Amino acid sequence: MKLDLVRLQDFRNLTSVSLTPSPSVNLVVGQNGSGKSSLLEGLHFLGFGRSFRTNKHRNVIQHDKKAFHVFGQGLDGQGRLRKLGVSRGNDDSITVNIDGEHSHRVAALVSQIPMQIFTPQSSDIIIGSPSLRRKHLDWGVFHVEHGFAMASGHYRRCLSHKNALLKSGSKGSGWQQQDNYWTEQLISSGKTITDYRIQFLNAIQPYLSQNLSQFLPEFCVEISYHRGWDKEASLEESIQQKAEKDQRFGFLSVGPHKADLKIKADGHDAAERLSRGQMRMLIAALQLAQAQYLNSKHQKDCVFLLDDVGAELDAGKREVFVDELLACSAQVFVTAIEQQQVPFIKKYNDYKLFHVEHGHVEEENDPNG
Numbered sequence: 001m002k003l004d005l006v007r008l009q010d011f012r013n014l015t016s017v018s019l020t021p022s023p024s025v026n027l028v029v030g031q032n033g034s035g036k037s038s039l040l041e042g043l044h045f046l047g048f049g050r051s052f053r054t055n056k057h058r059n060v061i062q063h064d065k066k067a068f069h070v071f072g073q074g075l076d077g078q079g080r081l082r083k084l085g086v087s088r089g090n091d092d093s094i095t096v097n098i099d100g101e102h103s104h105r106v107a108a109l110v111s112q113i114p115m116q117i118f119t120p121q122s123s124d125i126i127i128g129s130p131s132l133r134r135k136h137l138d139w140g141v142f143h144v145e146h147g148f149a150m151a152s153g154h155y156r157r158c159l160s161h162k163n164a165l166l167k168s169g170s171k172g173s174g175w176q177q178q179d180n181y182w183t184e185q186l187i188s189s190g191k192t193i194t195d196y197r198i199q200f201l202n203a204i205q206p207y208l209s210q211n212l213s214q215f216l217p218e219f220c221v222e223i224s225y226h227r228g229w230d231k232e233a234s235l236e237e238s239i240q241q242k243a244e245k246d247q248r249f250g251f252l253s254v255g256p257h258k259a260d261l262k263i264k265a266d267g268h269d270a271a272e273r274l275s276r277g278q279m280r281m282l283i284a285a286l287q288l289a290q291a292q293y294l295n296s297k298h299q300k301d302c303v304f305l306l307d308d309v310g311a312e313l314d315a316g317k318r319e320v321f322v323d324e325l326l327a328c329s330a331q332v333f334v335t336a337i338e339q340q341q342v343p344f345i346k347k348y349n350d351y352k353l354f355h356v357e358h359g360h361v362e363e364e365n366d367p368n369g
C-alpha cells in the first residue's frame, strides 16, 4: 500500500503537517534540526507502531502537549481506500485507528503497510545482536505468512511459562505435568516458526543473489539460517539435553528465540570483513530482496524510508538502490540536507520535493522547473 495523504500533529517539532506524497520518490530536504527525520519517524509509526530512534514514546510527543497523532491514507492492493491512524499519549495510552475503528492492536496496523527503514545505523543488523537479525527476517515472514504472527505469539507465551517453571526451581506437585504441557506446545509452534523462516529465506535467495552481484560484486556473500539449537538434533532432543543446565540458569537456552542469520563475506564473518558502507550495501540488498519478493509473489508494495542516505553510500550506489526500489513498485521517502546529495532524483518524472523548515513542511510546486 502506498500513502497518498499523511498528517502529523504534535509530533516532535512538527505541530501540524499535511502532505500528499508521490507514489514513487519523495525527497525531504532541510537544514539540521528542521524536522526531516521526525517526518520519517512519524511515517515509521504507521508501519511499525513505534519509533526507530527511541523506545520512550513520550519524548516524541511535542513538548507541553498531551499526545501525538499520525494519520495516513492510501489504496490497498484491491484498490480500496484505507485510512490508518496511530496516537500515543503521555499517559502511555496507544490508540490505533483502522478505517474508523479504534483499537489498541498495533499488529493490526503494522500488517497494513510493509515498511522498511534504512539509516546510517542499519549496519547494526550485521554487527549487532542476533535479535536484530531475527527481527529483520521476521519482518518479511510476518508480511507473507498469515500464520506467523499467531505462531510467534503462541511461542512467546509458551516460552514465558516454560522459563517461569525453570526459574521456580521447585519440582512440586504438577510441575512435571505443566512443564511437559508447555514444552510440547513450545516445540510445536517453534517448528512452525522455523519452517516459515527457512521457507522465506529460501524464497528471497534468488533476489538477494542478484542484488548482491550488483551492490557488492567484489565479495562472495553467504547468508544461512541457524535454527537456535544443535544441527544434529531435533528441538525435543536439544531441550532434553540442556534440561539440567537450563534449570540451573532458569531459562530455556535453545529454540527459535535463539536463532540467527550467519552472514559471511568471502568465507569470513561479514562484521569483520566489510566496511561500514559495504555493510550498508549488504543491508540494502537484503531489504530490497524482501521488497522484490513481496511485490512479485505477493503483490504487496513496500514503503521505504531512507534517512540520511548520503551518509556512507556513494552517489552511484544511492542511485542504484532507489532505481531498484522503484522498479519493484516501492514508495520511497528520502531525506537529505540538500537536494544536491541526490542529484539523480530529477530523472524520475513523478518525484516530489518537500522543504522542511522549523517544523513546517512545504511542497515545491514544480521541482523540475
Ligand SMILES: Nc1ncnc2c1ncn2[C@@H]1O[C@H](COP(=O)(O)OP(=O)(O)OP(=O)(O)O)[C@@H](O)[C@H]1O
Pocket: 011, 012, 013, 014, 030, 031, 032, 033, 034, 035, 036, 037, 038, 039, 058, 059, 060, 061, 062, 063, 337
Ligand atoms: N518532543 C519534542 N518536541 C519538540 N521538538 C522536539 C522534540 N524532540 C525533538 N525536537 C526537536 O525537533 C527538531 C527536529 O529534529 P529532527 O531530528 O527531525 O531534525 P533533522 O531535520 O532530521 O536534523 P538532522 O539533519 O540534523 O538529522 C530538533 O530541533 C529537535 O530538537
